Amino acid sequence: MAIKRLNTRPSKTLSSEQKAAFALLMFLGIGGVYFGFRSFGANLMRPIQVQIAEFYAGEGFLTEDQRESEELEAAKVSDTDGDGLVDYDELYIYKTSPYLTDSDSDGYDDNQEVFSGNDPNCPVGRDCGVVAASEEANTAGxxxxxxxxxxxxxxxxxxxxxxxxxxxxxxxxxxxxxxxxxxxxxxxxxxxxxxxxxxxxxxxxxxxxxxxxxxxxxxxxxxxxxxxx
Known part of the structure; x- marks a missing residue:
């Protein structure tokens, strides 16, 4: 008899408020799953994107004038041949080689000759004539x-x-x-x-x-x- 009563009991219909609450719950549930997967994918890709960004960052674009200006400034503090004269002075003042410690190959380095009053482009013992240092050729010696x-x-x-x-x-x-x-x-x-x-x-x-x-x-x-x- 109990089973018969259960089978014949009329089903309850959901009220409008219950339907709205159920729909809202389903919406929030589906939305949470969707955005959760998106967030997971973004976090998964982030390390890869960071590496790609670092790889393509490189140095900023420089015009020819800007590049020359940077090289000129670098030459004012660098001493490639280690002779005590910065590359800028060797190139534009003494006209000696920034790659050779002894531009005229006479056994005395450029620094010694400059500060002793000798011509770093004219070998000791050779008469190179009265020529300004700016006009001397690096190959004179x-x-x-x-x-x-x-x-x-x-x-x-x-x-x-x-x-x-x-x-x-x-x-x-x-x-x-x-x-x-x-x-x-x-x-x-x-x-x-x-x-x-x-x-x-x-x-x-x-x-x-x-x-x-x-x-x-x-x-x-x-x-x-x-x-x-």
């Missing part, structure tokens, strides 16, 4: 033969046809980066200093040296040696 030997070449001057200074310049322009490094090592630069300089900088430096040598008449001496031999 290097003989033509030592240029060829320092460049790591085993060139027989008699075998090479040098008819004009331009022929000499063209020859040196064909020297590769390994021979340029050998030339700087032969001129007195240490391997530690040389390792700090990239190939592009060395090429620019060597090109400048060629130009100065050509203007100062060093290549005319090469032609004279060829004729003399």
């Amino acid at each position: 290097v003989s033509p033969s030592s240029i060829l030997q320092g460049a790591g070449t085993s060139v027989d001057l008699e075998a090479v046809k040098f008819d004009t200074p331009k022929d000499v310049t063209d020859y040196f322009e064909q020297i590769n980066i390994d021979e340029i490094r050998k030339a700087l090592l032969a001129a007195g630069m240490s391997e530690e200093q040389l390792d700090l300089i990239d190939d592009e900088t060395l090429k620019d430096y060597f090109a400048g040296t060629l130009e100065e040598a050509s203007e100062s008449g060093v290549f005319d001496e090469v032609l004279e040696e060829v004729v003399a031999e």
Whole structure:
């Protein structure tokens, strides 16, 4: 009889308030699950996004003028060859090499010669004439033969046809980066200093040296040696 009474008991309908409360509860439940998953995904991706941001951050964009200004300021405090003269002074005041402690290869470093009143671009014992330091070429103290030997070449001057200074310049322009490094090592630069300089900088430096040598008449001496031999 009890079972029969249960089966025949009429079902209760939910009131409007109960329906609204149930709908609100379902909405909050579904919303909580949805936003929970979103938050979990965001937290999961955050470390990856941070790493990507750090990877792509890099340095800020600089114009050519800004980059040159930064390099100029850096040269005022750096001393690449460790001779006691900052790179800026060597480049723009004394016209010596910021990569060589002894630009004229006379056994006295640039610092000693500057502060003793001697010309750091003119070897001791040689008469370089009355020339302002700003007009001295960095190659003044290097003989033509030592240029060829320092460049790591085993060139027989008699075998090479040098008819004009331009022929000499063209020859040196064909020297590769390994021979340029050998030339700087032969001129007195240490391997530690040389390792700090990239190939592009060395090429620019060597090109400048060629130009100065050509203007100062060093290549005319090469032609004279060829004729003399």
